[in-house]
Each structure stands twice: as C-alpha cells, then as structure tokens.
Amino acid sequence: MLSPDDVFAAAQDEIAYAYERMPFFRRHMEDAGVRPGDIGRPGDLPRIPPTDKTWYRKGFPGGVLTEGVTLSDPRLRHLSSSGTADERLLTVEWNALWVKRCLDACKVHPGIRRGLRAERHCYYIPASCAEASCAGPAAHAPHANPESAQDRGASASAAHAPHANPESAQDRGASASAAHAPHANPESAQDRGASAPADAGRPRPVAGGLMLPAFHDLLATDERMVDESLRALERFRPSxxxxSPAHLAFLARRMSERGFHPPAAPILATYSLCGILARRQILAAFPAETAFSEVVGMSELGFLAAECPRGGLHLNSEAFLCELRTGGRAAEPGELAELVVTTIDGGCSPHVRYRTGDAYRLVAKPCPCGHGSPLVRMEGRIRNLLMRKGRAVLTPRELDETVGDCDWLRLYKMEQTGEEAFSFSYIPAEGRADRAPELAQRLKERLGTDVRLSLRSVEYLPAARSGKFMECESRVAAEGLRL
Incomplete structure (x- = not known):
C-alpha cells in the first residue's frame, strides 16, 4: 500500500504531467497564476482551483486528452456517464489503467477482487450504463500493460507508472435492450399499456460475461424477462x-417469489447508493456466505471506494489522491464534505482536483479489517441532499437509516419538492401491516416537525431518466451546490 507521502509525490508528478501535456489544464493553472513547482506540500493543493465535469465536457476531446493521444487507439476505453442529472460526459482512458484502478479499490475485499479477476461476470444494471460501457472493469485490450509508457501513447516518468500490472478482464461493451411481454407482475408498468416485440430484451453474452436485460424503467421489467434471466443464470454460473443494488433487489424479490436459488458468487453493488432494504432483499435470496461489497465508482475514473468484509468503506488511495473538502478547507472527521480526487497514474486524461459531486464523512477510528486506507461513510449525491434553510438536514444515507429495515416496505422514494415540502412514496410489502404513521413520525423528527410531509402507498415508482433508481431526490439542492 502506498504511503501518504508516496501518493502526494505521485500527485505532484501528475500535476506536472497534466500541465505539460493537457492544454485545458495548462490554461486552467495559468489562469489561477499557479505553476506545478508551486505545489510543494499537501497544503498547497488548494491553490489549484477544482475541476469538474463541466470542464471535461466542454474540452473533450482535444483539450482534455494528453498530446499525441488519438481516439482511434485500440488500447483506449471509451466511457460515458449515465446522464442521471445532465447530459452525458464522454471521456476515454487507457483501458489497462482504468481496470487497474478498479482492482486496486477492491484490495480491501479479497473475495470481490477474486471474482473480478475470474472474468465470468453477470451484469444487472441500468440500460444507460450498459450502453455507455461504464459498467465495470472490462478490458478492451487484454494485452495492454499499464506499466508500459508506449501503451499510454507517451513517455512517462517512473512516478507515473502504476505499481502493479492489471489482471486482464474481457470487454463487455454491449448495450442492454429491454422489452415488454404480456405478463403482469405487481411492480410492473404492464397495466399502463406499454408493449414491445416479445423477442426483444433477452439475456445476452458479452465477451467473458452475461448481461441480464431490464426495462429502462426498472419496475416495467416484465415476467418473461425475469424468467429468462433466471434460466440464463443457472446455465452461466458467474464468478x-x-x-445496481436496486436492480438486483428487484430480481431477488422475483427469486424469492419463485423459490429460485441463484448460483453462489460475490456481489459487487455499485451505480447508486445501496440501501438497507435493497441489501436485505438481495442477501435473503442468496446463500448465507455470499460476499457483498458496496463500491463507489465514476465512469470517467473507475472505482473510488469499496466496502471491506467488515462493512467499512475505504477510499481508493492506491489510485487517487483523495481530499474531503467543506467550506473551502479540509474536513474534520464526521463533517459532511465533498470528495475531490486527483489521478496519480499518468493516464491519457488526467483529472486534477476533480469534484465528484458525492458527499462523504471521514471516519476517525481505524477499520476492524486492519486495512490502512481511509475509512469513510458515503452519504449520497450532493444534489440529492434534503435541505432546509440552506443546510442539509438529511443525506440520502441518513434518510435510509431513518427508514430502516422496514419489512412492510418493498421500495420507497423521497422527493423534496419545496423548502418545507416533502413527499414519501412507497410500495408496501404484501401481507404486512402498514406502519406509515410511525415512519412519518421518525421522518419529522429528522426533517422538522413543521415540514409538510405526505406519505402515500403506490403500486409503481419511476426510475430516473438514466435508468437508475434513486430513493432520494431534491428539487431544492441545486446541481451546483457545494459543501
């Protein structure tokens, strides 16, 4: 594991590398009156203004790729964000480096890392993520070695070379289609009259793996697609x-209804926050010894954090210099802060002090697992914080903990529609007593007794436009909100 001094030294080299070879970043630093030599200690990093998706979206490709890189290079991985909040961000990275970042993050959970390396993966994810090739560590060029400067299309110093070869993984780059068949289920949109060809939306092999189909709007996924997915799982037996936790929880509920026992394999849950209900529903359908890890990633960067076997979430300090910032300063343990990251591996599109838009809290105590990487709580997207009077009163994670493991709920969604207006919609579990009044009391204790809070039982909840299912959304926390 790299020491903090090693990580900072690699970040210094990355800053110099980006300044020399990436036009956008050179202008960015010059506009701030800063040169690479000015960053002599960690406290100097804030002299470089943060970057974000806006810069990379505007600058792609010429301004944000290092000189000499061509988009036709077969060693590149072409990536796109899911477009949950705004238009998709297009980017590329040397595939071998991107894969290595993902594997580095999973060093905290050996069982998950072994599953990643086995190259027999089953994907059940939002269709937009499948189409965007942002699903996971798949290799477009299995022969590529990230320690080779030639593979990066440019010479690089030893400080930019990664510290281990990436184990190869096969590319999945296929899109997942979805279709309706005339079979109803209690969570589907079948009764809304949608239809599509019956031969569409089948499980599909994707080099080295299996992609299970789902409707873009998750709860519209029909029973035929579920049945075919379960049959495909029995044949495929993934490593x-x-x-997506919401997707697998949906499928796990179908497994339990059918008495289906899925093949045992570790579960890597990513794409969105994994809530208590989803985790319980998933693990109830799988063997008791199933390894489970919540992983936080971004399509343009790879995996940023991963959960260890003891349940602690660890930042990927092997692949990134990580800062937690609030109010223009480094956050103290327990403070709500934004994760800002700097790549340290000399890729074709360096990201320096890149705002992730995700809220975290640093945990002061060491993790019982013994791993030395920073221990954090991921609180959710900043744009989804529940706000009152300019401050966050509940994060998506805190909302989930307030709801708790309610066995009378299948699924829920909280929406903040105004400064003091909140709407909580839920799909009840069959055969369970509705305890909404008790939940309403708990929510008001956190939000404030003077808020307007409505709770309603529904048969259907829509997914976001990206196909992700978001349990917590706010119209008050603006997209540009900073902690």
Whole structure:
C-alpha cells in the first residue's frame, strides 16, 4: 500500500504531467497564476482551483486528452456517464489503467477482487450504463500493460507508472435492450399499456460475461424477462455479480417469489447508493456466505471506494489522491464534505482536483479489517441532499437509516419538492401491516416537525431518466451546490 507521502509525490508528478501535456489544464493553472513547482506540500493543493465535469465536457476531446493521444487507439476505453442529472460526459482512458484502478479499490475485499479477476461476470444494471460501457472493469485490450509508457501513447516518468500490472478482464461493451411481454407482475408498468416485440430484451453474452436485460424503467421489467434471466443464470454460473443494488433487489424479490436459488458468487453493488432494504432483499435470496461489497465508482475514473468484509468503506488511495473538502478547507472527521480526487497514474486524461459531486464523512477510528486506507461513510449525491434553510438536514444515507429495515416496505422514494415540502412514496410489502404513521413520525423528527410531509402507498415508482433508481431526490439542492 502506498504511503501518504508516496501518493502526494505521485500527485505532484501528475500535476506536472497534466500541465505539460493537457492544454485545458495548462490554461486552467495559468489562469489561477499557479505553476506545478508551486505545489510543494499537501497544503498547497488548494491553490489549484477544482475541476469538474463541466470542464471535461466542454474540452473533450482535444483539450482534455494528453498530446499525441488519438481516439482511434485500440488500447483506449471509451466511457460515458449515465446522464442521471445532465447530459452525458464522454471521456476515454487507457483501458489497462482504468481496470487497474478498479482492482486496486477492491484490495480491501479479497473475495470481490477474486471474482473480478475470474472474468465470468453477470451484469444487472441500468440500460444507460450498459450502453455507455461504464459498467465495470472490462478490458478492451487484454494485452495492454499499464506499466508500459508506449501503451499510454507517451513517455512517462517512473512516478507515473502504476505499481502493479492489471489482471486482464474481457470487454463487455454491449448495450442492454429491454422489452415488454404480456405478463403482469405487481411492480410492473404492464397495466399502463406499454408493449414491445416479445423477442426483444433477452439475456445476452458479452465477451467473458452475461448481461441480464431490464426495462429502462426498472419496475416495467416484465415476467418473461425475469424468467429468462433466471434460466440464463443457472446455465452461466458467474464468478461475480456486478449490479445496481436496486436492480438486483428487484430480481431477488422475483427469486424469492419463485423459490429460485441463484448460483453462489460475490456481489459487487455499485451505480447508486445501496440501501438497507435493497441489501436485505438481495442477501435473503442468496446463500448465507455470499460476499457483498458496496463500491463507489465514476465512469470517467473507475472505482473510488469499496466496502471491506467488515462493512467499512475505504477510499481508493492506491489510485487517487483523495481530499474531503467543506467550506473551502479540509474536513474534520464526521463533517459532511465533498470528495475531490486527483489521478496519480499518468493516464491519457488526467483529472486534477476533480469534484465528484458525492458527499462523504471521514471516519476517525481505524477499520476492524486492519486495512490502512481511509475509512469513510458515503452519504449520497450532493444534489440529492434534503435541505432546509440552506443546510442539509438529511443525506440520502441518513434518510435510509431513518427508514430502516422496514419489512412492510418493498421500495420507497423521497422527493423534496419545496423548502418545507416533502413527499414519501412507497410500495408496501404484501401481507404486512402498514406502519406509515410511525415512519412519518421518525421522518419529522429528522426533517422538522413543521415540514409538510405526505406519505402515500403506490403500486409503481419511476426510475430516473438514466435508468437508475434513486430513493432520494431534491428539487431544492441545486446541481451546483457545494459543501
């Protein structure tokens, strides 16, 4: 594991590398009156203004790729964000480096890392992520070695060379289609009259893996697609499930209804926050010894944090210099802060002090697992914080903990529609007593007794436009909100 001094030294080299070879970043630093030599200690990093998706979206490709890189290079991985909040961000990275970042993050969970390396993955994810090739560590060029400067299309100093070869993984780059068949289920949109050809939306092989189909709007996924997915799972027997937690929870509920026992394999849950209900529903359908890890990633960067076997979430300090910032300063343990990252591996599109838009809290105590990487709580997207009077009163993670493991709920969604207006919609579990009044009391204790809070039981909840299912959304926390 790299020491903090090693990580900072690699970040210094990355800053110099980006300044020399990436036009956008050179202008960015010059506009701030800063040169690479001015960054002599960690406290100097804030002299470089943060970057974000806006810069990379505007500058792609010429301004944000290092000189000499061509988009036709077969060693590149072409990536796109899911477009949950705004238009998709297009970017590329040397595939071998991107894969290595993901594997580095999973060093905290050996069972998950072994599953990643086995290259027999089952994906059940939002269709937009499948189409965007942002699903996970798949290799477009299995022969590429990230320690080779030639593979990066440019010479690089030893400080930019990664510290281990990436184990190869096969490319999944296929899109997942979805279709309706005339079979109803209690969570589907079948009754809304949608239809599509019956031969569409089948499980599909994707080099080295299996992509299970789902409707873009998750709860519209029909029973035929579910049945075909379960049959495909029995045949395929994966080494790893790489999934959206909402998607696998949906499938796990179907498994339990059918008495289906899925093949045992570790579960890597990513793409969105994994809540208590989803985790319980998933693990109830799988063997008791199933390894489970929540992983935080971004399509343009790879995996940023991963959960260890003891349940602690660890930042990927092997692949990134990580800062937690609030109010223009480094955050103290327990403070709500934004994760800002700097790549340290000399890729074709360096990211320096890149705002992730994700809220975290640093945990002061060491993790019982013994791993030395920073221990954090991921609180959710900043744009989804529940706000009152300019401050966050509940994060998506805190909301989930307030709801708790309610066995009378299948699924829920909280929406903040105004400064003091909140709407909580839920799909109840069959055969369970509705305890909404008790939940309303708990929510008001956190939000404030004077808020307007409505709770309603529904048969259907929509997914976001990206296909992700978001349990917590706010119209008050603006997209540009900073902590």
């Amino acid at each position: 790893l499930y790489m999934v």
